Amino acid sequence: MDREQLAAFDQVAREASFTRAAIALGLGQPAVSARIRALEDQVGGALFTRGRRVALTALGESLLPYARRALEVLSEGLEAARLAQVGQRGRVRLGTLGSVAGGLVGPALGAFVRGHPEVECLVRAGDHERIVALLLDGLVDLGIVTWPCPEPVAAELQDVLRFHEPVLLVARPGHPVTTRADLAADELVRLGRPMFRLRWWQGQHPLLTRLAEQAGTPVEIPMETARALALEGAGVGFFVRTYVAEDLARGTLVEVAVRDLPPVFRDTALVRRRRGGPLSPAAAALVELLRRQAAALGVLEGGRGPVSAGRRSRGAAPIRRQGRR
Structure with missing residues (x-):
């Protein structure tokens, strides 16, 4: 029939x-x-x-x-x-690092939900390993992970967008590190206590880890806890810019320049499974909104291509692999 x-x-x-x-x-x-x-x-x-x-x-x-x-x-x-x-119905599943869930993903996702009210949207946050596992198991369509991915995972994933953003030293206004007009690294070590040790990469950044150790007993805590303590003036830390962008705009946190500290960056990428088939129109629409938000934040890196383990972040030294957020 x-x-x-x-x-x-x-x-x-x-x-x-x-x-x-x-x-x-x-x-x-x-x-x-x-x-x-x-x-x-x-x-x-x-x-x-x-x-x-x-x-x-x-x-x-x-x-x-x-x-x-x-x-x-x-x-x-x-x-x-x-x-x-036409991207007005269906389902989009996104996995994201918690560190980009606010400044980058939040506004893009809000615009997507408003423009696609009939599309079911599932977002899962976690560290790098969890997002990669969700991708490889087919539980999410897209994922934001640290960049570059190590082999053999790189062969299974393809980048869609790349993000390159600065890592800033921030503190509450009035903190001793904010009162020096020309702060040097040795002064940061003396005044920036406690200094939070946060993993924004595929491990620990050697330069920032060394600074935290020189400042005394380093405090290794989750990024959301570190941000809350920094807002209370109970320490300083190096945060990716998008994570504290609203705090900087409100003036509740300020960026602290260190004259003899080279620029530090964190690279991430929006990736998908290489053998996952074409993106749905709804997923493609979310990708475009993420691209626009990244461009507005000044963190969109040009160029598209396969995820590779052969590149290293500009301005960043090699790192020891551990957990990534």
Whole structure:
């Protein structure tokens, strides 16, 4: 039984006439009759009494509500498929590092939800290893991970967008490190206590780790806890810019320049499985919003290509691999 047969059955029942049903459907009467006969063969009996007046049989009356329900569900399914083709229906699953969930992902995701209210959106946050595992297991369509990915994972993933952002030393206004006009690294070690040790990379950045150790007992805590303590003036730390962008804009945290400290950057990428098939229109729309948000934040890196383990962040020394957030 197919949609055309059910539609003919429904229309004949509405019109109580094969002729009028054929006109309404834009078909010849023989075509309508053939569809009804095919349907009757499948259900095992007559659906209509045929005479001067066409009327439903008991079998036809029992089938009609189910036929109409099937037509309605099929129509909804076809509409959902049409909307999915233009990115207005479907599902998008994104995995993201917690460190970019706010400044980068949050605004882009908000714009996506407003523009695609019928698309189911699932976002999972975690560290680098968790997001990679979700990608490789097919549990998310896209993921933001630290860059570059080590082999052999690199062979399984393909980058879609790349992000390159500075890592800033920040503190609460009035903290001793903010009162020096020309702060040097040795003064930071003396005044920046406690100094939070945060892992923004595929491990610990050797230069920043050394500074934290020289400052005394380093405090290794989650980034959200470190930010809260920094806001209270209970320490200083190196944060990726997008993570503290709102705090800097409000003036609750300030960037501290260190004259003899080279620039430090953190690289990440929006990636997908290389063998995952084409992106859905909805996923492509989210990618475009992430691209725009990254460009607005000044962290979008040009160029697209396969994820590779052969590149190293500009301005960053080699790092010892550990957890990544």
